[in-house]
Amino acid sequence: MAGMEHFAEYGFFGALLLAGVLLAVGPVVIPLFISPRSRSEKSRDTYECGMDTIGSAWVRFDLAFYLFALIFVAFSVAVLYLFPVALVYDDGSYLWRDFVAVALFLGILSLALVYSWRRGVFSPALRTTSQRTHRVGE
Amino acid sequence: MQAILDVSRGALSLLRGMGVTLRNFFRKPVTVEYPRKRAKVSKNHRNAIALIEAGNIGSHNCIACLQCEKICPSACISITGTRPDGVPFKRPDKFDLDFALCSECGLCVDVCPTNTLGYSEEYDTAGYTRADFKYDLLQPWLSREDQAIERIREAERRKKEEREAKRKAQAEARARAEAEKREQQPESAAKQDQDGERGTGI
């Protein structure tokens, strides 16, 4: 199959990836033989500045981060399409069609950015001045 | 437009900051390589106290008056003293400093009436146990103690003799003066400066 041959070409690269995994294990194994062992269970505590941990760290994180991820997907995936375009960009006989296509593509892409900017994704509504939560003596 | 200006102004400020670090990159380091080279210690630097040699007796001049022990906020000095024969004041037979407790405040040095407390020159003392910081301040002076007491006695004897002699001379003079129609005024012995050393009365 042509597809398989195509992948075979990357055998070298795959071998190196594999070697990377193996070599990453090596240095972690050596200390198992020569390092000391602590007897205290306390040393296996999660670090939280020396205090007992309050609750687990596996919490739901804020939704704002989700929006960032969405913009990224919009951009990064779309930018990938530009790679083949860039390769063949200047070798056709079309004078302006390439450019117009790229400009249109990038323009539409930028709309995502403009949209999220207008929606205020990049300026989180963080409070900077003090708001009274309680008064002294209460 | 404003945004472009802001960005370029910001970039410029960053570049200028990098200029500062680069200038410092080529300057001479200020580090003193400490264990290789000793740091310069100021002459007044406070450290563990030590007894200072008083020139005229070849040893320290502690009179075990316990003033330093009393004023010490950390209670790190303990002294006992006895009065040897022929010496007008006490000499310490124990002068211990628990340097682990000491806070180097210097009150004891201030309060010492004979100016016999000073600071030692060491500044990087280290030890493994608390006992390492129990200093016996009399240790360096032990070998000279007998000699020092001898000298004090000697001085005391000499002073006594002088006083005797003076008194005798005065008595004689007085007698003579009385004999010679009582013309001269007797001198007061107490007025005389005895030694020049501060306060010790040697």
Next chain:
Amino acid sequence: MVRDFTDIFGSTWLAAAASVAVIMAFLSVNSLMLIWMERKVSARMQRRLGPTEHGPFGLLQTFCDAIKLLGKELITPRHASTKLYLAAPILIFAPIIAICSLFPVSGNWVFRDYDIALVLVLAFTSMSILGIFAAGWGSNNKYSLLGAIRSILQNIAYEVPLLLSVMAVVLLAGSLNLRDIAMQQSGIPYVLLQPLAALIFFVAATAETNRAPFDIPEAESELIGGFHTEYSGMRFGMFFFAEYSSMVIVCGLATILFLGGWHGPVLPGIVWFFIKVYALIFVMMWFRWTFPRLRFDQLLKFSWLVLVPLAVLNLLATALVLKLL
């Protein structure tokens, strides 16, 4: 004529083994030397001496540190997710050797010549973020988690300008083969044709490697090391190793894309290549020891509202100029 390792050894497997040996040897010495260099550069900028004790100029200091790290106990936190926790250093470390094999260090000297080397490099450098997230989430430590989340956001924010600035170069070169791109710069390096793209690339690359002033995922004064808070001994060493290796990777990429790779007068190509790489690394260190750290939202804003629009405009301008010429 391309001479890569498969030509020399005849067999892919032999070539791969030889490459691993060469790259691994280079990378380990390189990271140790880079740590030494970092310490020396920072020391001189702060008017200190840096390491002086072991070896001439303290050169062996980091070797001693590495040996010390090997002797350290590996502590796995009680509440950690063991699989993720253990996999994280491996995930971060694994792609590095493979990426390094793609760099043409001299005109006819590359481990393996791929036509899409650039895409491979970009793809696999982004893989480190997986490791960082595995480390942060797996540790079950809030500081690690914060570090991991920040890291992801930062990486995705800077991936875009990075890609867009690279795209401008690809437009000029018309190739994704790193060797070809460097070849085309035998006359003028692209940094002169694409100064803006070069700048954006370098800033984004600094952010991708989590180097100051973009080191907020680690942010030792806020997050106490961030994603690698819970890692001790050699596991922590792997993160360190990966960080310094990725510095070499992004600086190597910048050298090839913008500084003309191995091209340079008098000295042999390989020497020029490494001179350029280490000069860029020096600049990165210079950044680190000059600037305070950006805040997390400022960092994102800077990327999305400054770098990305600039990169888009730059790309459009490049495309336009190419058509006009």
Next chain:
Amino acid sequence: MPELIHVARDEDRDTYYLNMGPQHPSTHGVLRLRLLLKGEEILTAEPIVGYSHRAHEKMAENRNYIQFLPNTSRIDYLSGMIYNIGYCQAIERILELEVPERAEYIRIICCELNRISSHLLWYGTLLLDLGGFTPFLYCWDDREEILDLLDAITGSRLTYSYGRFGGVGMDVDEEFLSGVSAFCKRFRERLPEYETLVTKNIIFENRCKDVGIMDLEMAREFAVTGPMLRALGEPRDLRKDEPYGIYDKFDFEIPTRTGGDTYDRFLVRVEEIQQSLSIVEQAVSRIPDGPVMMAKPPRKIKPPEGEYYFAVESARGHFGMFIVSDGSEIPERIHLRTPSFANLASLREMLPGTMIADTIAILGSIDIVLPEIDR
């Protein structure tokens, strides 16, 4: 995931508590902040203090007035000289002791040098918290000069017990005075470098501007003093308002800003460094000859029965001593009003709504010294 406490209510699932401190690099000692977070945003913040409590006030009740002297410079170890001499001035005020003029000048020089060194340390650590390591070491380089100078006359680099009731512990020599002048000159040359590297740095500006804003009403409520109050446009400074020692003989200004954010606090302190430099220069040029200790200092300190209050302006603000005497050698009670303690309390209001990274900047701008808060 066993044996960890889970947050009970479902709507609270995306908030979590985080201990920042006591073992944290940026809490300047052993301050503990218990933060309730949502993502990176802080919902509530609770400073918890007391991890380095050393019972200085209790110690005062167990020793006489002289023996308490070394303690004073250990309460706030960064402005130890100001505390130490402030305590002496308090006792002098009570006993109506006359201090020789030369001693007063020496006190001013030492206190202001100490203020500069304290501000330098704050400067460096603020930058360190914000991730800039290099300015930190430049500050320490300059601070070292001050410590060397003070070491030469007091014999100590940090916990000076230099003040005495009725003067100072030791006279200064020509070498010290010329050293101080040389330091002032050198430091004035260094200031533009700091400005380029830090004050004008765009990243630094962005990190500090509009962060941790406080308003005047809130400042009054929390009894905030010192540079934090002056950054709100209130020129309160005990050196001007109730001059103690001989501060009224010097020409200096109280720098103020109006914004009340972290950057303003930064600028106020930087200008204060310059004002202190000018006070030091004036003092060095005008210092008279004479004794440094009053002729007959009292051997026993026995303040008459009563209650006394005396305050000085430390590097962090209003440092007050409330001394209750029963007429004996041992104080009945000494209460210390330390500035950072009050300043720190305002964190509860300043932090909510900001991000974790801002916490560090705000905390740094308060300039806390934990041993002084815990005492």
